[in-house]
Amino acid sequence: MSDNTKVTRKPEAPASDMALLPPVDVIEDAGGITLYADLPGVPKDKLNLQVEGDTLTIEGEISLTAPEGMESSHAEVSLPRYRRMFTLSKELDANKVSAEFNQGALKLRIPKAEHAQPRRIEIAVQ
């Protein structure tokens, strides 16, 4: 019953390499970076977040329920997978990333490392 290949078109090239690019918002404030990503159709257990070195990878498998024998007639979400990568900069603390995933919307918070927090620099006038 739950077969997502029927909802999305079959990929023509090596399946493992093809993915949709999810839209994101990236906002930076004094304490760190907040990233929002749209991954509709991905259940919580099919979402894969990974930080390796300075690369953040967001990946998710789409899982939709389709009735038996369904034929796709129009597909805008045409692949069963999302993937997007970002390069983190040095002042971000990759060990303290926190994530919320709710109804296909991902919110990631990547705080800045202690030493990189902004400090007001006093200007001495002589």
Add this chain to the structure above:
Amino acid sequence: MFYRSVFPRDLLSELDRMQREMQQAYEFSPSIRGLARGGFPAMNVGNTPHSVEIYAFAPGIDPATIDVQLEKGVLTIAGERASVLPPREANATVHIEERFAGRFRRVVTLPDDADPNAVSAKYRDGVLHISVQRRQAAQPRRISIE
């Protein structure tokens, strides 16, 4: 298009995709309700002999605020998604802004045999799945030859 597909390490297939999209854009006979592709929420439509299945990809929305209406064979999905961007006076920088925010409305014309009294809608993992049953009489029948 809203969700672009990527083909890492394969420039040729990426060019091929662009060419296909260009062709679709020109050869597509435009509907009176505008270009069918693009927009929010992205949609997939499928058919079975018994039903029409519509999937609207609308993540992060309270399902109670989504308005789904079916009138004279036209299905309308409308609602609003709040922006996550900080107010202008906040001390924050927006580096990337790609996600949809604001009011949305998308319309799908259903086939003639769709039954407006047999519609079900579910919202799961940010996808609104609407299933419209087809009327019995319209289902294909095999006619035996005597």
